Amino acid sequence: MNxxxxxxxxxxxxxxxxxxxxxxxxGTLLARLIExxxxxxxxxxxxxxxxxxxxxxxxxxxxxxxxxGLAGFEDGAFQHVILSQTLQAMKNIETIVxxxxxxxxxxxxxxxxxxYWKHRMDIMDGHMPVSDRLPYAWYDTPNIHLCTIADFDQFxxxxxxxxxxxxxxxxxxxxxxxxxxxxxxxxxxxxxxRL
Amino acid sequence: xNEDSNSIGLVHSKRAHFDAPLPLxxxxxxxxxxxxxxxxxxxxxxxxxxILICHALSGHHHVAGFTDxxxxxxxxxxxxxxxxxxxxxxxxxxxxxxxxxxxxCHGSTGPASINPATSRPWGADxxxxxxxxxxxxxxxxADYLGIHAWAAVVGGSLGGMQAxxxxxxxxxxxxxSLVIAAAPNLTAENIAFNDVARQAIxxxxxFHGGHFYEKGVRPERGLRLARMLGHITYLSxxxxxxxxxxxxxxGAGSYGFDVEFEIExxxxxxxxxxxxxxxxxxxxxxxxxxxxxxxxxxxNGHLAVALKRAEANFLVVSFTTDWRFSSxxxxxxxxxxxxxxxxxxxxxxxxRHGHDSFLxxxxxxxxxxxxxxxxxxx
Numbered sequence: 001m002n003x004x005x006x007x008x009x010x011x012x013x014x015x016x017x018x019x020x021x022x023x024x025x026x027g028t029l030l031a032r033l034i035e036x037x038x039x040x041x042x043x044x045x046x047x048x049x050x051x052x053x054x055x056x057x058x059x060x061x062x063x064x065x066x067x068x069g070l071a072g073f074e075d076g077a078f079q080h081v082i083l084s085q086t087l088q089a090m091k092n093i094e095t096i097v098x099x100x101x102x103x104x105x106x107x108x109x110x111x112x113x114x115x116y117w118k119h120r121m122d123i124m125d126g127h128m129p130v131s132d133r134l135p136y137a138w139y140d141t142p143n144i145h146l147c148t149i150a151d152f153d154q155f156x157x158x159x160x161x162x163x164x165x166x167x168x169x170x171x172x173x174x175x176x177x178x179x180x181x182x183x184x185x186x187x188x189x190x191x192x193x194r195l
Numbered sequence: 196x197n198e199d200s201n202s203i204g205l206v207h208s209k210r211a212h213f214d215a216p217l218p219l220x221x222x223x224x225x226x227x228x229x230x231x232x233x234x235x236x237x238x239x240x241x242x243x244x245x246i247l248i249c250h251a252l253s254g255h256h257h258v259a260g261f262t263d264x265x266x267x268x269x270x271x272x273x274x275x276x277x278x279x280x281x282x283x284x285x286x287x288x289x290x291x292x293x294x295x296x297x298x299x300c301h302g303s304t305g306p307a308s309i310n311p312a313t314s315r316p317w318g319a320d321x322x323x324x325x326x327x328x329x330x331x332x333x334x335x336x337a338d339y340l341g342i343h344a345w346a347a348v349v350g351g352s353l354g355g356m357q358a359x360x361x362x363x364x365x366x367x368x369x370x371x372s373l374v375i376a377a378a379p380n381l382t383a384e385n386i387a388f389n390d391v392a393r394q395a396i397x398x399x400x401x402f403h404g405g406h407f408y409e410k411g412v413r414p415e416r417g418l419r420l421a422r423m424l425g426h427i428t429y430l431s432x433x434x435x436x437x438x439x440x441x442x443x444x445x446g447a448g449s450y451g452f453d454v455e456f457e458i459e460x461x462x463x464x465x466x467x468x469x470x471x472x473x474x475x476x477x478x479x480x481x482x483x484x485x486x487x488x489x490x491x492x493x494x495n496g497h498l499a500v501a502l503k504r505a506e507a508n509f510l511v512v513s514f515t516t517d518w519r520f521s522s523x524x525x526x527x528x529x530x531x532x533x534x535x536x537x538x539x540x541x542x543x544x545x546x547r548h549g550h551d552s553f554l555x556x557x558x559x560x561x562x563x564x565x566x567x568x569x570x571x572x573x
Contacts, residue, residue, distance in 0.1 A: 018536060048545070048559055051542055052559070052562055052563055052566055055510070055540055055542065055563055055566045055567050055570075056566035056569065056570070057570075058570040059540075060538050060539055060540050061540050061542075062533075062539075062540065062541045063541055063543045072530040073530065073533065074534065077533070077534065
């Protein structure tokens with residue numbers, strides 16, 4: 001699958017940085033960051049099959065459940081902590097956001113924007129959105145905490161989290177969106193920090 | 196693929212003799228000593244495809260293949276499911292070395308060997324050896340075999356502690372360390388179990404202060420109890436419930452104290468089997484080495500500081516039902532390595548077999564080891 005957020009993340013990390021990728025899957029992003037940006041990377045993944053795939057490509061992967069937080073990692077241990085398209089599937093949003101900002105000097109968070117115009121159209125038609133990007137029916141979706149760009153902005157403002165940068169894409173065209181983010185963008189990528 | 200069809204076949208042990216003294220942590224120099232070992236596969240021209248297998252409490256050098264063609268099943272190596280041609284530790288690629296540690300009872304110099312100073316068996320006078328001592332001895336064996344650096348050092352339980360210690364003691368001589376079902380040190384509970392096991396041996400009237408060889412007896416009752424206790428702790432509650440539950444033996448319900456439950460029968464069998472061949476002094480030494488192991492001790496308890504010297508890449512493996520060496524203890528190693536910016540992966544295998552899981556045939560566990568070693572260049 002084309003992942004425009006991966007391109008953005010690769011542009012935001014710097015060579016030699018320590019990067020922690022939460023929900024790293026088979027290690028695709030980390031492998032790319034190591035190869036093209038020369039970072040030192042570790043991933044956390046809970047799924048056995050994905051852990052095996054990451055080990056098979058020589059990625060540092062630590063098997064574990066993000067819901068328990070990031071105990072064991074020190075404050076500011078990583079230059080970047082990445083939470084890519086995982087936030088919406090987590091139970092405790094408060095805990096994980098606070099944890100990524102604790103162990104990372106900067107966090108990169110990406111999520112599907114529920115405010116995207118096609119999703120709004122589906123709701124107007126009376127149904128929960130089901131699409132390539134949100135492929136699940138309402139009753140079996142892992143995405144239990146969907147939000148809009150406006151919601152996430154508010155969430156950060158209420159907690160005095162600094163938004164350093166936001167990039168938004170329409171994945172159906174692959175293009176970056178420069179205006180009306182919350183309406184035209186299907187995917188949002190944020191750089192946030194407590195510093 | 197049926198991994199069991201790929202046996203290394205008939206194997207023979209070898210013996211290396213060393214005359215250069217080995218200074219031990221306790222202050223004694225071992226002046227002349229032997230290690231028995233086995234090797235599988237072929238060492239390549241660059242001598243960079245060697246893997247060392249470190250054994251646990253009751254293990255030894257016979258890791259894979261069989262030693263008697265007439266009884267292959269009964270004489271199988273203790274990790275034969277892991278090591279062989281086409282197996283996760285693939286002897287078509289790697290030169291694999293199994294060694295019996297000093298103080299052991301399978302051929303290497305140990306308590307039943309003759310003490311050159313007295314011309315009598317060492318018995319209780321055999322020096323207390325540590326994980327560091329074993330690693331130093333294994334390094335001499337590596338020299339003897341012409342191996343400057345191991346592609347990997349692999350071990351489970353007490354063997355995992357050796358795999359970890361190698362990276363600290365000889366950072367340039369180990370490229371990968373596979374630390375399986377291990378911990379950075381023993382908890383008080385673990386030391387307590389070891390103490391009860393030792394007390395069972397030490398208080399056996401046939402122990403004779405460790406000099407039982409010349410009396411023609413063996414402290415089998417003590418060893419049997421020690422093994423029974425140990426065995427309970429290597430299993431999980433779930434597994435025991437599933438395998439034995441409250442099932443009874445025929446004739447049970449006699450309101451006496453003979454074997455009535457299946458679990459009793461099993462434990463007695465395991466205890467008897469073990470007491471029949473294992474050396475009581477070796478049991479004491481191995482459990483003490485476990486107790487003493489604590490690489491963070493000299494660094495005020497900071498494991499990360501101790502591990503800073505390591506240059507190896509690490510694979511740490513733990514098992515969900517292993518309560519003697521839990522995943523949380525494995526994570527201490529992982530966290531220390533990440534703190535240092537070192538390469539480490541940690542896999543937690545879902546298994547019902549408790550601490551013994553590391554010896555079991557498990558498709559996912561074996562796939563992980565295979566995948567990790569698949570990335571090692573040689």
